[in-house]
Amino acid sequence: MKRWILAMALLVAAPQAGAELKVFACEPEWAALAREVAGPQAEIFQATTAREDPHLVQARPALIAQLRTASLLVCSGADLEAGWLPLAVRQARNPAVQPGAPGHFLAADTVRLLEVPATLDRAQGDVHPQGNPHIQTDPRRMALVATALGERLATVDPANADDYRRRAADFARRLRTLQLSLEVQARGLRGARLVVHHAEWVYLFDWLGLQSAGALEPKPGLPPAAGHLAALKAELAAQPARGIVRSPLADPKPAQWLARETGLPVIELPHTVGATPDAVDLPALYGAIVERLLAGTR
Amino acid sequence: MAELRQAIAQLRKDYEVRISDLERRLKAAEHKPPTTAATPPAPRHPKTGATAPAPAAAPLPDPVAPPAAADVAAAPATPPRATDSAFNPAISLILEGIAAGYSRDPETWRLPGFQAAGHAGLPPEGLSLGHTELVVSANVDGWFHGQATLAVHTEDDSTDVELEEAFIDTLSLPAGFGLRAGRFLAHVGYLNLHHPHAWDFVDAPLPNQAFLGGQWYDDGVRLSWIAPTALYLELGVEVLQGGQYPVAGDSNDFVGGAQNYYLKLGGDVGTSHSWQAGLSYLRSEPSGRESGHGHDHADEAGEHFAFTGDSNLTVVDVVWKWAPDGNPRERNAKLQVEYFYRDEDGRLDFGSAAGGALLPYDGRQQGFYVQGVYQFVPRWRAGLRYDRIWSDNALAVAENGSGESDDDLLVESGLLDAGRDPHRYSVMLDYSHSEYSRLRLQYTRDYTLPEADDQVFLQYVMSLGAHGAHAF
Structure with a gap:
């Protein structure tokens, strides 16, 4: 019992x-x-x-x-x-x-x-x-x-x-x-101007002291339009940048178009863990971002 | 011990908040960036600190300068961000307008085999406002959430304001139970639970029009339970007043004139697919349920039919959504099917100025629609819909003191289908400039009457204000 x-x-x-x-x-x-x-x-x-x-x-x-x-x-x-x-x-x-x-x-x-x-x-x-x-x-x-x-x-x-x-x-x-x-590794990037796809890199830019040279999206969440891209291209001619940053999630075409027109490199950065194969966890995410930024702007 | 530690941590946090607040004010007063001497939650590297220009040397903040460590900590002055709109309820306003063209006279519209009522019918020909909706919602407190929806319709020459929803939901009942009370959209099928601005076509499918009068809301109470399983499983029962179509009469019953039971299942298949299926059973005893839209019968000298008896409605619905890797931004698709079965047994009372008649009636009516919507490029969606209803009604004239012939009464009842199953084909194309605006073009080939009708609609649906989250 x-x-x-x-x-x-x-x-x-x-x-x-x-x-x-x-x-x-x-x-x-x-x-x-x-x-x-x-x-x-x-x-x-x-x-x-x-x-x-x-x-x-x-x-x-x-x-x-x-x-x-x-x-x-x-x-x-x-x-x-x-x-x-x-x-x-x-x-x-x-x-x-x-x-x-x-x-x-x-x-x-x-x-x-x-x-x-x-x-x-x-x-x-x-x-x-x-x-x-x-x-x-x-x-x-x-x-x-x-x-x-x-x-x-x-x-x-x-x-x-x-x-x-x-x-x-x-x-x-x-x-x-x-x-x-990472800050030591990326010290050469301080002040570098980069074009972004969506306004999702503000905190990365704030951390590493990078500067935004404009966004492919005319307004957050709205898809890039031809007129806006042309204006961006003209701006970049006057004030050059060092690359175009996009996440794997963003439509690759606008960044590719601008890269062709301006000769700037497209830098694909993981926006979160798992976005690229090297970003397996949070420390790896930050490592991958800095590594890809350095490789992309070399 | 843990409590003590927590209290100390809280105290420290409070002090940090005050100190950084003071620093902020100091900074504002002196027009110079905060020094790194601030209590640093994240200490700065001396090297990067060294590369920064000395604050005193730079009267204007240098955009290239590294931010002070305190800058990444939470700003003390901001209010708590836990709710979407602080203490004000979330308010959203829906604006909708329709332009409609018909090849047939829309006044002749009816559904053979069915007594349509409620909001069933065609949008007015020409330009008209659709549903103007004002939705106000908020958590009342930790226990309750409240929502009200006011809809403004224009019908003929009058503008009517209707209270479509006004309900409270419990938030914190134990064990997955939830209680809703007030006026709400009855849990019958899938589409009936969604506001018209979230629909993928301009109008409601035929079965929703025939069985629910377009969209059915009622006063009552809903008790439901969600199972603690990875598979979504919800069981619920609603007791509804049942004062209006598709019910009527017995609204003074304590447990209402209608009871609705439902089961809902749902889940994901991989990362690209998700689904939901439902089954509902509405049991009601309408008493003196009149049909017609008011104006349909106004010119017939007060003639009307009223149904009294049992009416049971069973609805099965399945929704399947697809988005590659779960990301609907570029492409996505939605497939939606609902099937309705209604069993009615009772009598029709005919009344007019001349006299009355009694018609025993036993009806079995069915209907379904299937629709698919595909977003092929961002912002653009195309959709196809097929809807059909059919009936098997047994109707006779038992007593006739109306002065009309039996055959005339049978025809006027609207319950004879004359060998027709009303059905339609619809295609639509819509464009969403953002998630808050949508422009739609729809073409429908309507076979409800012997002479087919070509229908063209242009529609806009805009939502203003709070970010309205839509149910699946």
């Missing part, structure tokens, strides 16, 4: 014992960060791949089902996911990840954002009122997010709080060391 009770108790307790911390990461960079900070025990669901445009995700049933059982969501915030995340979170009815709950972690809330628009008008394209949300290409900001995520994990899962804080501190230290050595 006692054995039966014990067996039953084990059966009932088993799901709880096996249920690890479950993290829902909106983009690949946050899945990678969560893997570093939450450790091997956590189950991490990555909602979008590096091939997906985070602006255009839909509140798919598969994502709602994952949010239903998540204990923490880690996303960019600053309205990057405004087209789907608020709806998906609401439909998942999971109190743990509702806005305001500790399980609702937005990376953009933990760092200072750039390009906060002075005026809000959709005639300006797809603008984000709180600032540019593509923060992941700056290791300094990523280190801050890592520390904040460690604190947040400690709140969500107090039993392992020390582990989370330790891993977050270790990873932030690793990032800072890497950042400093």
Whole structure:
């Protein structure tokens, strides 16, 4: 009889014992960060791949089902996911990840954002009122997010709080060391002018002291148009740049056209973890970016 | 211990925030960039620091200068960014306009075999405003979310304001349960849950028009549950007042005049495909349900038919979406199918100034539509739709004191299909300059009546204000 009770108790307790911390990461960079900070025990669901445009995700049933059982969501915030995340979170009815709950972690809330628009008008394209949300290409900001995520994990899962804080501190230290050595490698690039496809490299430019020589998109989110490209070409003739930066996600044709017209090199940079084969994790992402920038502008 | 540490961390954070705030003010007062002496969350490399010009030497901030470390930390002055619009509700306004041309007289429009009602019918010929919609929504607090939709229609000469939605949702019930109360779009099939501005064609498919009066919303309560599984599984039940088409009458029942049960499944197949399927069963007992659009019958001296009996509607829907590698920016496709089956049993009461009649009625009506939409280049989409409805109605005249012949009554009821299954073919092409604006051209070949109708529509749909997230 006692054995039966014990067996039953084990059966009932088993799901709880096996249920690890479950993290829902909106983009690949946050899945990678969560893997570093939450450790091997956590189950991490990555909602979008590096091939997906985070602006255009839909509140798919598969994502709602994952949010239903998540204990923490880690996303960019600053309205990057405004087209789907608020709806998906609401439909998942999971109190743990509702806005305001500790399980609702937005990376953009933990760092200072750039390009906060002075005026809000959709005639300006797809603008984000709180600032540019593509923060992941700056290791300094990523280190801050890592520390904040460690604190947040400690709140969500107090039993392992020390582990989370330790891993977050270790990873932030690793990032800072890497950042400093990459800054030394890239010191020759300081002040270099580069054309971008989409306004997603602001934080990289801020970190390495690069300068934007214009964007292929006339306004954020709008596809490049011939007239705008011609004007850009004329500007570049007057004030030369050193290359054209695009992510593997962006349509290659406008960059190729401008490269043919101006003789500038096209530099393909990973915008997130997994965007190019060499960007296997966050440290590799920053390494790959600097390496490709140096190779491209040589 | 952990609490203490947390409290200290919080304290430290507060101080950092205050210090950087002070620095910011100092900087504003002195017109010079902050020094690297600020409490640095991310320390700067001495080398890069050395390459920067001394702040005092540069009266104007140098764009090439490396940013001070404190610059990457969160700005203290900004309000919390957790919600999409601080404390104001998200407000969006939909503007829609239609130009319609028909080869047949649109006044003769009807659906043989069906008593159309509600918003069923053709958009007005010529230029007209479509749905002007105002949607206001926000989280009320940690427990509730609220939303209201006001729609303005122009019908004939009058402009009507309708409250299409006004509901609250619970956010934090345990174990995946959710409760919705108020007025909302009934969970019947797929398209009925989407606002017309999110539709891929100008008009509702024939089965939605015949069985739901275009789009059906009602007052009531919905209880639903989502399973804790990787496969999306939702079960729900709605009790609805049932005061209007496709129900009518018994609206003073405590549990409403209609109950709707539904099941919804969904998931992904690889990274490029996602799907959703649904099954719903609406059980209702309409009492004195009148058909017609008002103006259809106005010239017939108050003649009307009213249905009383059982009406059960089953709907199956499947939606499949494709986007290469999950990225819909360049190309994407959507395939959508819904099938409707309605079983009605009861009687029709005919009334006019001259007298009345009683017609026992047993009907089985079906319909489906299938549509595909393909975005072949950014901004441009093309779509094809085929919709068809058919009926098998048994109708007789039991008592006739109306002065009209039995045969006339049977014809006037509209439930005889005269050997016709109404069906249509539609093609559409639309262009979206941004995700907030859409221009559409649609051509429909309509075979609802013996004489086919060529229909051409031009439409604009614009959304202003809050970034409206659309359900799958």
